[in-house]
Structure formats: C-alpha cells, structure tokens
Amino acid sequence: MKRMWNIFIKGLVKENPLLMLMIGLCSAVAVTTSVPNGIGMGLAMTFVIVFAEFVISLFRKLIPSDARIPIFIIVIAAFTTMVDLSMQAYFPALSKSMGVFIPLIVVNCIIMGRVEAFASKEKPLDAVVDALGMGIGYTWVLIGIAAIRELLGNGSLLAIRVLPESFQPILFFTLPPGGFMVFALFISFNLWLKRVIAARTELTSAREAA
C-alpha cells in the first residue's frame, strides 16, 4: 500500500510532468484561459494516460521491443480518438474552445514518456496508479494556471463573477503572453514547494535518527 502511495504521490510535486520534467507543455499553456477548459483538458488527458498505461502494461510481454514505439502510438491514438469523438458529441462547446488540442493529446510527450519509462516494465495495477498520479499532477497545474488567468483576466471563476464590478479585467492574462508569464511563476512556485518538502523530510529523518 505504502509503495502504491509513493508511486501515486511522486506525480504531484516531485516529478510533476509539467513543472519538473518540462514535458507536455503545449496544452498546459494553450487551453488554460478559463477553469472549465483546464478541467476538461485535465480529465481528457487523465483518461487517455490511464487507459494507455493499463493496456500497454497488460500486453508488455507480448510487445516486441523493436516495434514498440509504433504500437504505443497506435494504442494512444485509439484512446485519443475516443476522447475526441465523445467530447464532440457530449460537450460540443468545450470541445470547440479547445480546438486542435484534444487530438494533439496523441503527441503529448507525458503519455509517451510514462508508457515507455513505466508501463512497459511494471504490473498493470502499478501502471494505473502511476498514470493517475501523473494525470492528477497535470490536472492540478492546469486548474491552478487557469484559475489565476480567469480571475485576473476576466474577474470570474468557473464563469461566475467573483471580483467586484469595479475591478478592471487585466486583458494581458487571457492573451498568450499572460499564459507564458503565469506558467513561469508556477514553475518557480513548484521549485520552492519542492525545496520546502525536501527540507521538512530531512528534518523529520534527522529527528528520527536522533
């Protein structure tokens, strides 16, 4: 149980795919102009990574290592197509506002990276836990960035106005440059968070030793 928890938790801060490993960045900056978009993208991506890691981990002994990359791509593309079509059918507005970024999940390096580094070697259950950790680690960053950008750029959260009418929306944050700037601050924040956590674990282990 403890081991599972460790697999899960590392995706959140220590090995956060966006802020630490610096992969899968495109969608993170592009769709985060509002919180619903952030949530939608996060869930779509989590769905694809969980199923892709699960399926590939199930078949890991049958996949010849020379042909593994095309096989991974086909599996990922199949689940991406499912997500793309279901979103077009059930959430047409959301799907339209995210545009090309849903089909682009297929080239999201987070999925390819985890499938190659983790799912192709570990047991299916571990792979699902790892995928959930990565997916949620990705989603929280997306929602965080989206919340800041929607709040400052539009004065609202989840499309509900929260700041007083007198607040003049700062257009900068909904435009592309604002996305890059908020992302820069998020990386900086995560580096700080990582340092704080490291310092605390060092402290507790020192205390236990003493």
Next chain:
Amino acid sequence: MNLAKIFISALLIDNIVLMRFLALCPFIGMSIDVSKSVGMGLAVTFVTVIATVVTWPLYMFVLVPLNLTFLKILVFILVIASLVQLVEFFLKKNVPGLYSSMGIYLPLITTNCAILAVTFDNISKGFNLIEAVVYAVGVALGFMLSLVLLAGIRDRLKTAPIPKFLQGTPILFAATSLLSVAFMGFAGLIK
C-alpha cells in the same frame, strides 16, 4: 496575394510557438544556441512540408471517399512517424553530409506537435494542396524564427543578473512571454 496572406499570417501573426503554444518542448529544449536552432528549424520545415504533401491527398482521396475520417488522428500520426523514419534512412544513405548535421533532430520530430497540428489545420481550414504547402512552410519557418530569437536571448541571459526566484527555466518562460507581447504587434498587419 492570397498565398502571401496565408504565409505571413502563419509566419508572424499566428506564430506557432508564441501565439498558438505549439511545439513548446523543442522550443525550450533545442534553443540552446543559434546553430542548433537553425538545424532543428530546417529539419522541421523539411518534415512538415513532406507530411503535408502526403497527408492532404491521403485525407481527400482515401479517407473521405471511404467515410473513414474518424481515423484521421491515427492515420496522420502513423504517416508522420513512418515519414520521419523514411527520411532518416534516405538521408543516411544518400546525403550523409546533411544527415550528420540534421540526423540527431529527426527522431525528436515525431513528437513535435506542430507538425501534426499543421496537417489538421490544412483540413479544417479547407486549404487546397498549394495553399496547404505554403501554410506548412510558413508555420515551420515561424517555428525556426522563434527558436532563433530565444537562442539569442539565452545567450544574453548567461551574463544577465536574474532575480533568484526566476533562475533556471522560469526566466525562459518570462522571456518567451515578452517575445509573445512583441509578436502581438503583428496582429494588425493583415485585415
């Protein structure tokens, strides 16, 4: 005239990296110096154009008549992945000089989302084949332009005094943000 409009808007106004946030991974990863950026840019241009020339007819003349358009994602990514492989073999055998200067970038290109995005755009924007190729060249050169710009900035950053909390990657994104502000100025270029 129309072709020029497509080219300029792909190159500057809708710059693939700074305005549309695509291909950020190679943008941050490969912009270490100017010559690497140019190499990566050329390799991407090469593959994007070939991918356009192959995927556009494939979609129009095979997938549409057979009613298989829902397989678009699967087919396009496989075409791009195998094209990259093919180009690599071809260059290695026939143009070894070009291969040795471009070869290391080629495998990285499969996961470059700009190329897949261009092939989707060609379909969704309703381009004909010539427009699609012009668009592909514009996007790819726009990618190279932004890479070279960031490489130049990174050179300066080496000696610049940077606030402690922005050191490392954060400053790269802050610089990108300012570049992006500059590119927004192109918005009025075409009506």
